[in-house]
Amino acid sequence: MYDYGDNMAGFEKIDQASLKERFVREIQRKIFAGELLPGEQLPPERELAVQLGVSRSLINVGILDLESRGFVKVEPRCGTFVTDYRKDPTPQTLSALMSYDSTMLDSSLFKSLVDTRRLVERECIRLSIALGDVSAYESMQEALERMRATQDPDDLVVAVFDFHYRLTKASGNLIYPMFFKGFERALHRLMGASLARQTNHEEYFQIHEELLRALQAFDTAAADEAITHIINLATAVLGDSFTQA
Numbered sequence: 001m002y003d004y005g006d007n008m009a010g011f012e013k014i015d016q017a018s019l020k021e022r023f024v025r026e027i028q029r030k031i032f033a034g035e036l037l038p039g040e041q042l043p044p045e046r047e048l049a050v051q052l053g054v055s056r057s058l059i060n061v062g063i064l065d066l067e068s069r070g071f072v073k074v075e076p077r078c079g080t081f082v083t084d085y086r087k088d089p090t091p092q093t094l095s096a097l098m099s100y101d102s103t104m105l106d107s108s109l110f111k112s113l114v115d116t117r118r119l120v121e122r123e124c125i126r127l128s129i130a131l132g133d134v135s136a137y138e139s140m141q142e143a144l145e146r147m148r149a150t151q152d153p154d155d156l157v158v159a160v161f162d163f164h165y166r167l168t169k170a171s172g173n174l175i176y177p178m179f180f181k182g183f184e185r186a187l188h189r190l191m192g193a194s195l196a197r198q199t200n201h202e203e204y205f206q207i208h209e210e211l212l213r214a215l216q217a218f219d220t221a222a223a224d225e226a227i228t229h230i231i232n233l234a235t236a237v238l239g240d241s242f243t244q245a
Helices: 005-010 016-032 045-052 056-068 091-098 107-131 134-149 153-170 175-182 184-197 201-216 220-236
Strands: 072-075 079-082
Touching: 016 056, 045 056, 056 072, 091 184, 107 134, 107 153, 107 175, 107 184, 107 201, 107 220, 134 153, 134 201, 153 175, 153 184, 153 201, 175 184, 184 220, 201 220
Parallel strands: none
Antiparallel strands: 072 079
16 A cells, blocks of 8 residues: 655645635625625525535534624524624624725725724824824834835835834824724735835825924924825825725
């Protein structure tokens, strides 16, 4: 008999939990992108299982998970329907949004994310200037230097995110950095898409320099204007191709 020996070391067991999570993420993606709307009925579990090539029991567990996250509602003898997560969110709904890493978003959700980021960063500017500690901005200077030095698009996204993350830390508030960091995957994807479509990175870098100088001068109005300019510039280039009506 043939001895497979170490050849089997290259194979790993297929994780059923991973398959379930992939199904859950796909349904979440369609909901966040506006491809599945509130009130729409999902295909029967048996049909979904056939389409996706997985067991019906896996689909059943995935749907129960989606229900706990506030994305669907199972109505006995009627079927599974998409719910409006915006009206009745759960803590798991926010967690799912934080881990979402696609640029395809429903237009209202995209606008809400931008508005939330603007609100958080403007407040962090106010709080950090009120603290009056110029040393709090030293790490932002380091991130800015990395932004200018790198030629790698992925490294640029990391440096940009880090610059803004360090702004939240400079606020002295303990929750804002946690909240901002929680959206790292989503922000990385959106920042990457935005930077890829900007034709003038020098302008983008200069606005960040203006923001940092305003912070170091404790000029709240100038810093507020700069962060507003940064966010407006970053989101404007995304355009309709990254949102669904």
